[in-house]
Amino acid sequence: xxxxxxxxxxxxxxxxxxxxxxxxxxxxxxxxxxxxxxxxxxxxxxxxxxxxxxxxxxxxxxxxxxxxxxxxxxxxxxxxxxxxxxxxxxxxxxxxxxxxxxxxxxxxxxxxxxxxxxxxxxxxxxxxxxxxxxxxxxxxxxxxxxxxxxxxxxxxxxxxxxxxxxxxxxxxxxxxxxxxxxxxxxxxxxxxxxxxxxxxxxxxxxxxxxxxxxxxxxxxxxxxxxxxxxxxxxxxxxxxxxxxxxxxxxxxxxxxxxxxxxxxxxxxxxxxxxxxxxxxxxxxxxxxxxxxxxxxxxxxxxxxxxxxxxxxxxxxxxx
Amino acid sequence: xxxxxxxxxxxxxxxxxxxxxxxxxxxxxxxxxxxxxxxxxxxxxxxxxxxxxxxxxxxxxxxxxxxxxxxxxxxxxxxxxxxxxxxxxxxxxxxxxxxxxxxxxxxxxxxxxxxxxxxxxxxxxxxxxxxxxxxxxxxxxxxxxxxxxxxxxxxxxxxxxxxxxxxxxxxxxxxxxxxxxxxxxxxxxxxxxxxxxxxxxxxxxxxxxxxxxxxxxxxxxxxxxxxxxxxxxxxxxxxxxxxxxxxxxxxxxxxxxxxxxxxxxxxxxxxxxxxxxxxxxxxxxxxxxxxxxxxxxxxxxxxxxxxxxxxxxxxxxxxxxxxxxxxxxxxxxxxxxxxxxxxxxxxxxxxxxxxxxxxxxxxxxxxxxxxxx
Numbered sequence: 001x002x003x004x005x006x007x008x009x010x011x012x013x014x015x016x017x018x019x020x021x022x023x024x025x026x027x028x029x030x031x032x033x034x035x036x037x038x039x040x041x042x043x044x045x046x047x048x049x050x051x052x053x054x055x056x057x058x059x060x061x062x063x064x065x066x067x068x069x070x071x072x073x074x075x076x077x078x079x080x081x082x083x084x085x086x087x088x089x090x091x092x093x094x095x096x097x098x099x100x101x102x103x104x105x106x107x108x109x110x111x112x113x114x115x116x117x118x119x120x121x122x123x124x125x126x127x128x129x130x131x132x133x134x135x136x137x138x139x140x141x142x143x144x145x146x147x148x149x150x151x152x153x154x155x156x157x158x159x160x161x162x163x164x165x166x167x168x169x170x171x172x173x174x175x176x177x178x179x180x181x182x183x184x185x186x187x188x189x190x191x192x193x194x195x196x197x198x199x200x201x202x203x204x205x206x207x208x209x210x211x212x213x214x215x216x217x218x219x220x221x222x223x224x225x226x227x228x229x230x231x232x233x234x235x236x237x238x239x240x241x242x243x244x245x246x247x248x249x250x251x252x253x254x255x256x257x258x259x260x261x262x263x264x265x266x267x268x269x270x271x272x273x274x275x276x277x278x279x280x281x282x283x284x285x286x287x288x289x290x291x292x293x294x295x296x297x298x299x300x301x302x303x304x305x306x307x308x309x310x311x312x313x314x315x316x317x318x319x
Numbered sequence: 320x321x322x323x324x325x326x327x328x329x330x331x332x333x334x335x336x337x338x339x340x341x342x343x344x345x346x347x348x349x350x351x352x353x354x355x356x357x358x359x360x361x362x363x364x365x366x367x368x369x370x371x372x373x374x375x376x377x378x379x380x381x382x383x384x385x386x387x388x389x390x391x392x393x394x395x396x397x398x399x400x401x402x403x404x405x406x407x408x409x410x411x412x413x414x415x416x417x418x419x420x421x422x423x424x425x426x427x428x429x430x431x432x433x434x435x436x437x438x439x440x441x442x443x444x445x446x447x448x449x450x451x452x453x454x455x456x457x458x459x460x461x462x463x464x465x466x467x468x469x470x471x472x473x474x475x476x477x478x479x480x481x482x483x484x485x486x487x488x489x490x491x492x493x494x495x496x497x498x499x500x501x502x503x504x505x506x507x508x509x510x511x512x513x514x515x516x517x518x519x520x521x522x523x524x525x526x527x528x529x530x531x532x533x534x535x536x537x538x539x540x541x542x543x544x545x546x547x548x549x550x551x552x553x554x555x556x557x558x559x560x561x562x563x564x565x566x567x568x569x570x571x572x573x574x575x576x577x578x579x580x581x582x583x584x585x586x587x588x589x590x591x592x593x594x595x596x597x598x599x600x601x602x603x604x605x606x607x608x609x610x611x612x613x614x615x616x617x618x619x620x621x622x623x624x625x626x627x628x629x630x631x632x633x634x635x636x637x638x639x640x641x642x643x644x645x646x647x648x649x650x651x652x653x654x655x656x657x658x659x660x661x662x663x664x665x666x667x668x669x670x671x672x673x674x675x676x677x678x679x680x681x682x683x684x685x686x687x688x689x690x691x692x
Contacts, residue, residue: 308582
């Protein structure tokens with residue numbers, strides 16, 4: 001298998017023209033490429049809507065063969081300290097670009113994972129090296145990017161892709177991979193992934209590794225097998241007063257998926273919002289979850305705080 | 320002069336400090352090196368420094384725990400002292416209880432001793448204390464041990480003779496036993512009982528009220544069977560564990576409705592850590608003892624968390640290796656690959672052909688390949 005056999009990479013569009021959806025955005029980005037000049041860019045929007053793809057495509061089109069020398073991709077969530085901004089980014093930014101263009105390009109993926117301090121350092125770097133370097137910042141929530149950075153960027157809001165676009169793409173991929181897929185299965189793929197192309201492609205590839213003939217029930221099966229809603233189970237156990245089982249499960253999940261306490265709390269939170277529970281219970285659950293996120297940040301032992309939260313959920317479920 | 324006896328009779332010369340590595344300390348001082356003396360209280364750590372200064376006619380500069388020993392304070396006292404010769408003979412610096420420095424104190428101390436030209440003696444209780452991890456690289460460690468009972472008794476005998484107290488050897492021995500290797504405690508007891516010039520059998524018997532270290536099982540039994548606030552509050556005082564370890568034991572064995580108080584206690588512990596404001600421990604301690612009911616009254620289980628975390632560590636390392644390799648091929652962060660790609664990759668790897676080609680493509684070891692199933 002070549003590296004590209006992961007479909008999200010294999011079918012990642014190389015040029016702006018090939019990017020699915022986001023018509024208005026593509027038009028403006030193309031004008032930057034044409035003029036060979038661009039401001040700093042801020043791409044905001046949900047997962048799997050083409051932010052990284054657009055950034056990579058811009059780099060390829062701007063620098064063509066020399067894009068590797070003039071373009072750096074960094075993932076903020078893997079290294080979100082101020083040191084990265086001071087070290088790697090600065091070192092890259094302060095050297096001259098290679099080839100015909102007057103600036104280099106840095107893609108900072110998941111920029112909303114940068115701490116505020118790092119963002120302020122970044123803002124200085126952006127100012128200082130404005131003549132030799134442009135940034136593209138990717139994020140899910142632009143509200144997590146500090147104002148001074150936002151005001152230095154042209155902001156592009158990526159929307160979740162709509163059903164016809166997703167279906168067209170998936171049909172195209174299925175044809176190229178020699179799959180037989182039903183219309184209903186395509187519909188389900190869209191519904192499960194909610195316009196997230198990465199998710200729908202991963203799901204399609206996972207399903208196709210079992211069989212080349214794909215129907216809707218298979219998609220459902222693979223989806224729930226790959227990403228079982230286990231946090232959901234944690235809450236259900238707690239509401240049924242199964243304290244020990246619930247806290248063991250949540251600890252195992254945290255270990256298995258390498259979740260921090262706050263990561264796990266976030267997942268519990270989004271599960272509670274989606275679960276079918278009485279309105280008042282939901283509100284008081286969310287109140288408790290918020291309180292324990294706060295305690296987790298103030299406290300010393302996140303596992304203890306998680307256990308205490310589970311105890312609270314037990315209590316609320318049996319009041 | 321009305322000094323407590325343990326001060327009044329403190330050794331003036333090194334040879335009076337028996338059974339400890341004083342010679343090695345002296346050697347360090349002679350060579351202008353830094354040494355860290357570790358050992359339980361009452362074993363002679365501080366008096367060693369005093370005795371050396373006295374014996375060698377050195378000027379002793381002390382930084383003891385009654386000052387707020389933060390970065391600025393340490394810098395203001397040490398930065399000059401350590402690089403200049405004394406006006407009145409050689410200098411000797413003593414920093415007591417280095418495990419209890421304030422915020423920013425430890426890095427500053429290390430900075431100072433690195434360029435020191437004068438001998439420095441540091442003391443601490445436990446040489447394996449995590450806070451001393453870096454410091455250990457910059458000094459010679461000399462470990463003091465609890466005093467043997469016979470030696471303690473010998474010192475007690477000398478003092479009782481000097482103070483003119485009537486007491487039998489047997490009773491001196493009993494006082495020594497009771498102090499468990501802590502000479503200061505023993506001398507204190509001697510002073511307390513001997514104030515009136517005589518120590519009787521009856522008085523020595525009354526000493527047994529003094530608490531000895533108890534096991535965590537004993538402590539938890541006292542805690543979960545306590546009938547009053549005081550009893551619960553004091554139940555774990557004599558358990559020789561730090562607060563974090565006690566917390567693990569308590570939470571492992573606490574009942575469900577105690578968790579709110581445990582959680583509040585943990586918040587205070589977190590604040591101590593963050594602000595180095597140790598008074599918060601008092602609140603944490605009350606909440607995690609008197610605020611807790613047990614799952615049972617006897618038969619306690621050891622903390623399972625640490626074991627679980629430790630077991631999962633090797634797997635975490637393997638997974639991180641795999642994610643790093645995948646990151647070179649997928650444009651996403653490790654976190655995202657873990658949550659958005661890995662679950663599907665695992666399904667794809669049910670297809671043997673795909674799995675084998677992925678393994679050879681990434682160059683995974685068999686153990687790393689295990690992450691994919």
